[in-house]
Amino acid sequence: MKKTFFIIFGILIIIILIAVWVYLLFFAKTEENIDMFNNLVNGETAAVVPLPNTSNEEALPVNLERPPLRQLTSRPVAGFNEVIDADGTLEIYFVEMGTGHLYSINRESGEERRLSGTTIVQARDAYISNDGNTVAIVSYNNTKLKNLSIFRLDRENNSLTEVITDVVQDFYLKNNQLFFTVVEAGGLEAYAYQLDTLTKKPVFSLPFSEARIQWGDNVSGPHYVYPKASYALQGFLYEIEAGKLTRLPLEGFGFSALVNKDSVLFTKITDQTPMSYVYDLKTNETKNLGEPVLPEKCTIVENTLSIVCPQDQNTTLPYQMPDLWYQGSLSFVDRLMQIDPIAVTNNIIVDILAQSGREIDVIKLSYAAAFDALFFTNKNDNSLWMYERNN
Numbered sequence: 001m002k003k004t005f006f007i008i009f010g011i012l013i014i015i016i017l018i019a020v021w022v023y024l025l026f027f028a029k030t031e032e033n034i035d036m037f038n039n040l041v042n043g044e045t046a047a048v049v050p051l052p053n054t055s056n057e058e059a060l061p062v063n064l065e066r067p068p069l070r071q072l073t074s075r076p077v078a079g080f081n082e083v084i085d086a087d088g089t090l091e092i093y094f095v096e097m098g099t100g101h102l103y104s105i106n107r108e109s110g111e112e113r114r115l116s117g118t119t120i121v122q123a124r125d126a127y128i129s130n131d132g133n134t135v136a137i138v139s140y141n142n143t144k145l146k147n148l149s150i151f152r153l154d155r156e157n158n159s160l161t162e163v164i165t166d167v168v169q170d171f172y173l174k175n176n177q178l179f180f181t182v183v184e185a186g187g188l189e190a191y192a193y194q195l196d197t198l199t200k201k202p203v204f205s206l207p208f209s210e211a212r213i214q215w216g217d218n219v220s221g222p223h224y225v226y227p228k229a230s231y232a233l234q235g236f237l238y239e240i241e242a243g244k245l246t247r248l249p250l251e252g253f254g255f256s257a258l259v260n261k262d263s264v265l266f267t268k269i270t271d272q273t274p275m276s277y278v279y280d281l282k283t284n285e286t287k288n289l290g291e292p293v294l295p296e297k298c299t300i301v302e303n304t305l306s307i308v309c310p311q312d313q314n315t316t317l318p319y320q321m322p323d324l325w326y327q328g329s330l331s332f333v334d335r336l337m338q339i340d341p342i343a344v345t346n347n348i349i350v351d352i353l354a355q356s357g358r359e360i361d362v363i364k365l366s367y368a369a370a371f372d373a374l375f376f377t378n379k380n381d382n383s384l385w386m387y388e389r390n391n
Contacts, residue, residue: 068388069355072105073112076382078137079126080375082107082368092375095126097382100137102128102153102160107373107386116153118160127173134195135160136173145169150178150193164198172215179203179215192219204240212296214259229256229296231269231320250279254321258295258307263341265295265307274317278341287344291337292317294325298339299365307341308349308374310334310362331380334362336387349374350387360385 076097083093083104092105093115100120104113115132122139124146129135133153138146148168151160164178169188171180178193188211190203203219210228222241229235235255237248250257252268259265264279276289291311298309312332324330336349352360361379368375374387 066110066388067355069350069352069385071356071358071383071385072110073103073384075103077377077384078123078382079128079364080377080384081128081130081132081366082373082375083128083130083132085132091132092384092386093128093132094384095123095128095135095137097123099123100126100139100160102135104132114158115155116158116160118151120149120160125171127171127178129173129176129195134173134176136171136178138168138171145183146171148180150195164193169209170211170213172213174215175217177219179213181211181213183209190223202243204243204245206245212256214257224257224259226255226257229254229322231323235268237264237266249284254319256295256322258298258300260300260307260341261305265289265293265298265309265339265341267293267295269319269321272319274319274321278339278344280342289339289344289346291346294322296322297334297362297365299367301338301367301371303371305342307339308365308367309337309339309346310365310376311337331359332361333359336362336365336374349389 072092073094078095078097080092080094083091085091090107092107094103094105095101096103100118100123101114102116104115105111120137120139123137124140126135126137135151135153136148137151138148140146145167146169148166148171149162150164151162154161166180167182168180169183171178176195178195179190181188181190186207188206188209190205190213192201192203193199194201201219204223206225208227211225212228214224216223220242222239225238225240226235227233231254234251234253237250237255237257239246239248250264250266254269254274255266257264257266262281264281265276266279267274267276274292276291276293277286278289279286293309293311298307300307310332312334315332318324333353335351335353337346338349339346352358359380362376363379365374365376367373372388372390374389375384377384
């Protein structure tokens with residue numbers, strides 16, 4: 001009898017609680033009982049904040065203008081180039097680091113397309129021909145040597161077809177020729193592949209194996225070479241034309257250089273500090289630039305005979321340059337400036353930190369054919385950026 005009573009009593013209590021819950025849920029939503037189960041805080045009634053009425057708010061305007069400085073990719077980029085497709089569309093082609101996949105970005109719309117899904121394991125550096133049909137990619141192994149592969153783009157099948165493989169130390173693609181170096185007994189040998197015929201030609205020989213090369217427009221040159229820069233080693237600048245090696249009158253510890261048509265921008269250690277200079281090839285006169293730069297981060301603008309350089313105005317360069325930068329122990333917060341090597345003057349193109357809020361260490365600097373845009377990657381994360389000059 002008692003057991004039956006407790007069961008019936010329990011059922012009645014449950015029915016009453018359900019009825020109360022249904023009433024509160026559907027029929028008793030007033031301002032007084034909103035959030036009634038949460039209105040006791042430390043024995044006091046909590047204040048009820050009414051929800052804002054946004055039904056009559058005006059829509060915020062959308063800014064469709066693109067900033068002149070903007071990040072193009074979130075993927076790490078091994079290499080890139082500006083390409084004009086067969087239909088006249090201006091696009092940026094890039095190779096994704098790690099996978100070797102090839103993508104295009106429309107400069108106007110920003111639309112990204114994958115042109116090839118062919119995977120090149122551990123793809124690290126890449127060059128793309130001006131027509132976008134040839135791609136050179138290197139992947140690193142456990143040595144200083146790099147595995148080089150040259151591909152043709154199969155647009156119909158969205159794939160890359162391998163046509164040449166080699167093991168190289170350095171490489172560069174320009175004017176339908178692939179230049180590369182190979183370490184051989186006694187030094188460094190330079191070769192070139194003519195991409196139309198896939199024929200291989202010798203270019204020059206060097207008596208040392210660690211070199212930084214500024215490649216010319218064709219096999220005969222001139223090419224410019226200096227030993228890989230280090231604050232602990234003295235470097236020299238050489239000109240190579242038709243295979244003949246000629247030493248130019250520039251040298252110094254931590255030496256690096258970039259040769260223009262009529263001048264040389266170079267940096268060396270002076271009084272325990274990296275300093276940059278401009279050497280006039282016609283008058284043999286040397287002038288202090290006034291701003292220290294790393295020439296290998298710069299690019300020559302051929303149609304203006306000027307040079308564009310990244311430069312960190314707030315960092316005092318230590319004498320152990322550029323070794324600390326190579327090692328990753330030192331990173332720059334760069335701005336871009338345009339240098340006139342004749343007048344030895346410079347003007348700021350863009351303050352990257354001020355416009356983007358990002359600390360960017362610029363590498364792989366290049367420019368559009370019309371010089372209306374500059375492209376570069378960020379050494380910190382290998383993302384691709386663009387600055388439109390005429391935006």
